[in-house]
Amino acid sequence: MSSTEEYLEESKTYPGHKVRRPGSQVSRWFAPWKRGLGTWGFVLNRVAGLGLVLYLFLHLAVLSLLTRGQEGWDAFITLAKSPLFLLLDVVLLAGILGHGLNGLRVALIGTGLLVRWHRPLFIAVAVIAVLGLVAGALLFFSA
Amino acid sequence: MSWQITYKIKRYHPDQGSRVDTFQVEIEPERTVLDGIELIWAKQDRTLVFRHACHHASCGSCGLVVNGVEVLPCIKLIQDATTDGGTLEVEPLRNFPVVADLVVDMAPFFERMQLIGMPIVGPTGPLPGQEPDEYTAFENCIECGLCLSACPVVATDSKYLGPAALAAAERVIEVSEGRLSDEVLAAVDNEHGLWRCHAAFECSEVCPSNVDPAGRIMALRRRMTFERLRRLVGAKG
């Protein structure tokens, strides 16, 4: 799927020569280095989005413990209170804040409403997300 | 006073595969990255192939990736690209078929531009303070392909129409007051047309001509979104 498949084909512009087709470069979805804020937004949305999909199905799978009644649920609650799980909750919150706020930004620029503001909006998204994350983390660990 | 610059140029020949060649160049900092490449060709290595013509960002043929970012080397001064003793890593544009060394085949790009059919000369406004008059000017888009090279979606989806063609479509709408042929609309208002863009804005970042393809794609998207919503409401009412 993410192969960098390259093959040669006849060039129209340079008669008698074969050109090397560019391979698919999935790595560029995850390489914002040297790129603008827009790309950081794109990468953030993609990574967080895929992470949240993964979480969604994990979450639904874990909920199946409920069918086992009291014991299953208690086992889960014990696990959920462990520091590792609280840390995962923080990661989840980061994903939700990042994807949600940046999604709002994408909706605003994608409907052509605030196109010129895409850079300041990204900075606003980042600031609000970090503040939200700190607040959330404090809440999780104090509870 | 000249600077000492190291050029690391990605080479490719159909039979020999890829490699990186290093050249030491003595060049004035006010000359361009392209001048340095031409100097290498003239004095050091006649086998180096690269595209260039106008040397002033009009023909759009010389686009390259320099130190990881798309540039038109003909208007990138050495002093803006590196420092004395610095290194320039030069590669061909990404997402295009490579012919040899720094030469890419623009055919797939121009097929799409031809489909959209934006005339390269269009109306332009008068200068500030000037009487309104009929002026024409070459379009800002010089069809250099930097936007396609920089786009992370073009990097994986060869079916994506791409920033330049979509921006051209928006320009055609602007000039012709909303008229696009069905054939063009089918390509533009399409899963692999304007809806494929993920707003990374790289096209606008690297555009040497202020075309702002991303902004134009967003304008197209707004146009098509509200048109759909109007039709939906109209159909129900």
Next chain:
Amino acid sequence: MRSEYERRGGWSWITQVISGLLLIVLVGLHMIAQHFIVEGGLRTYQDVLAYVSDPVIFTLEILFLVVVTYHALLGVRSVLFDLGLSEAQERRVTQILVVIGLLTIGYGVWLSLYLIGQA
């Protein structure tokens, strides 16, 4: 009057935006509800059963499930379409994702109803 041409892809983008906006509200409600509707959060099994049995909560959670599944799978579809698949592959992807989506929602509804039955 306008001419007809094959329009594709617009509604998936528009509904992705709309579902995304809805999710900002629904995720908030989902998290707040679990922590504050039931005092002290869902700590015991009985808490959970009481929680889902509330008709408002039930409606809200099912709505959340439907919207989040739609948004998630449409997002996955978009990522897969970015790979430049063939049209046949694209149709297959859409079909598979629709099936996954229906199964997911079915599972969620079944689980909720099961828990209500336990209460």
Next chain:
Amino acid sequence: MSTPSHNYSAIVIGAGSTGSAVAHDLTLRGFAVTVVERGEIASGTTGRNHCLLHSGGRYCVKDQESAIECIEENMILRKIMPDALELNGGLFVAITDSDMDYKPLFLEGCEACNIPHKELTADEALKLEPNLNPEVKAAVWVPDGVFEPMRLCLSFLATAKSHGAVVRPFTEVKGLLMEGGRVTGVHVWDRIENKEFDIHADVVINAAGPWAEAIAEMAGIDVPVVPTPGVMVSMTGRHNQRVINRLNKSSDGDIVVPQRETSIIGTSSWKVEDADYIEIPEDHVRLMYERGAEMLPVLKSVSPRGIFTVARPLIGSRGEAEGRELSRTFKCFDHADEGVEGFVTISGGKTTTSRAMAETTVDVVCKKFGLEIPCTTRDTVLLSYRAFYTL
């Protein structure tokens, strides 16, 4: 229009404006054409030119032959190349008393060369071009225009390709194939594959611009081409809509050509031996700023976006006239005159007159084969440059 039937083949060396136009004309007159170009299309003189579609005004006082060629070709290109020209006209502006003294000579020259023109007062000129020096004393409007050099070549070549021509960029001529005082083809180095091979044809046309001399030498012929570079400075932003020329005899920095989002100041003139890489004289660049700003003072306050130079292929004996005095007209050499058959050189001229250069050249070629096929390039509308890539 039916293609004239004969089986002659031709090789054109060089894909600048001359070579491209020659290839186009040859295909219309039934030749099987191969174009070999050592670099990319228009990567030599044509690409780096000033982009000025001459009205002839610049030459109408001292070089009327060139001026007449220019205005004729200007009017033809307007008809056959609709998509590569900006046609906003040009102004010749008088700033000093000396300029005003030149004005009657200029108007006389325009009359003599049939160049449409219109006298403007200083106020009228400033209204049209608000960035002009407010000291402007008078102006004359002429039908100057602007082209995009690479696309101009691509239009000719696209049309040639549609008539069967094969265009080979990155194919450098290393030698001419000779058989008993006759050129029968070229030995080329394919720079993409790094291979050498021969291409045969009935006639070889040398349209290599400033490199034409080196090509002719391969057949032991001396062609008097003087590589005469000029400096051009492309400024940030477009500050004029029309071409702005200094109303005086030609001098350094006497023109500012608006093109796309830039105004290009030009040009200067000196002679070089090697046209492959030309050092840019710093004093020429400073002169461009100074002289350009005399016409458009705004240019003092904007930064350059690119400085470039390239050699014009002027004809003349070395050491004789200074670059500026050399005529800008063109010359076609049938080397049968020097005892070498099957070999023709076209040199001099300007991009504006490339179609006429091609007509003359192909007339000479046809005559060599006893063919009487009229030239039709005046009325043949060219394909879009984009077709070069899609055909």
